[in-house]
Amino acid sequence: MTTVNPAATTQPATTGQQTDTSAGQVQFGEEFNTFLQLLTAQLRNQDPLSPLDSTQFVEQLATFSTLEQQVRGNESLENMASMIGEIHAMFASDWIGETVTVESSWVPYSDDPVDFQINAPDSADRAILNIKDSAGETVWTDVLDLSDDTHNWRGQKLSGLDAQSGEIFEFGIDLYAGTEFIGTVAPQVMTTVTNVASENGALRIGTSSSLSASVDKVHKVTE
Numbered sequence: 001m002t003t004v005n006p007a008a009t010t011q012p013a014t015t016g017q018q019t020d021t022s023a024g025q026v027q028f029g030e031e032f033n034t035f036l037q038l039l040t041a042q043l044r045n046q047d048p049l050s051p052l053d054s055t056q057f058v059e060q061l062a063t064f065s066t067l068e069q070q071v072r073g074n075e076s077l078e079n080m081a082s083m084i085g086e087i088h089a090m091f092a093s094d095w096i097g098e099t100v101t102v103e104s105s106w107v108p109y110s111d112d113p114v115d116f117q118i119n120a121p122d123s124a125d126r127a128i129l130n131i132k133d134s135a136g137e138t139v140w141t142d143v144l145d146l147s148d149d150t151h152n153w154r155g156q157k158l159s160g161l162d163a164q165s166g167e168i169f170e171f172g173i174d175l176y177a178g179t180e181f182i183g184t185v186a187p188q189v190m191t192t193v194t195n196v197a198s199e200n201g202a203l204r205i206g207t208s209s210s211l212s213a214s215v216d217k218v219h220k221v222t223e
Contacts (some may be wrong), residue, residue: 029194094206095196099221101188107173110211111165113152116187117171120146126176129153139169150190190221 089094107114118127124146131153139157153171155163163169175182191209198204203215 006147082175095215099190099192100193100205100207100218101190101221102207102209102213102218103186103188104211104213105170105186106168107171107187109155109163109165109167109169110153110209113154114171114187115150115152116171116208117150117190118144119185119188120148120173120175122181123177124175124182125178128176130172130174132172133170134168136170139163144173147152150161151187188219189204194220 013018055075070147101117103119106155120127127144127146129142129144129151130138133139139159140153141158142153144151157163172184173187174184187210189211191207191211192206193205195206196215197206204210205215205218
């Protein structure tokens with residue numbers, strides 16, 4: 001596992017501003033140093049009979065403090081971004097190639113069997129799979145055995161024709177307890193993780209079945 005060092009040297013966030021934490025000190029950018037020089041020169045060369053107005057002096061010190069906080073803040077943000085990148089890399093290496101389940105009603109077909117699991121309540125004792133095409137027409141229906149861990153659809157249709165690669169189908173699994181209808185659930189599609197990426201601050205996984213989902217909606221398949 002990669003060790004993250006919060007004190008590692010980072011690259012500058014913007015041109016003209018440099019940070020160096022190798023000696024535990026911050027070296028400020030050109031604009032910041034120029035401000036210090038001007039303030040020092042002003043204090044050294046002020047008229048003793050008419051010293052710098054205290055209000056102006058306080059305002060300039062406040063400006064100095066703000067600049068210092070911004071420089072140190074940028075340094076902290078760089079360190080945080082570096083650590084987040086390390087975490088993403090570690091997470092990706094742990095997930096890529098793993099078999100997972102992704103809950104989805106819409107499933108692309110790619111000539112390979114669609115393997116899936118069912119998240120059914122204990123009261124359910126019967127399940128009927130209904131598959132519709134993009135036009136809403138039912139193309140396949142089947143009674144599923146809830147005692148099986150996994151199920152699959154191999155692209156067969158009621159018409160006798162096979163599904164074509166690239167077609168997208170809507171899966172719905174109707175659950176019953178005896179003759180009582182419980183509800184319809186989406187399948188937990190079994191697929192392989194191919195990539196992990198950050199999207200709007202959230203981690204999402206991409207899969208070999210062209211399905212994607214946030215990591216909190218994905219579950220690894222245990223052997």
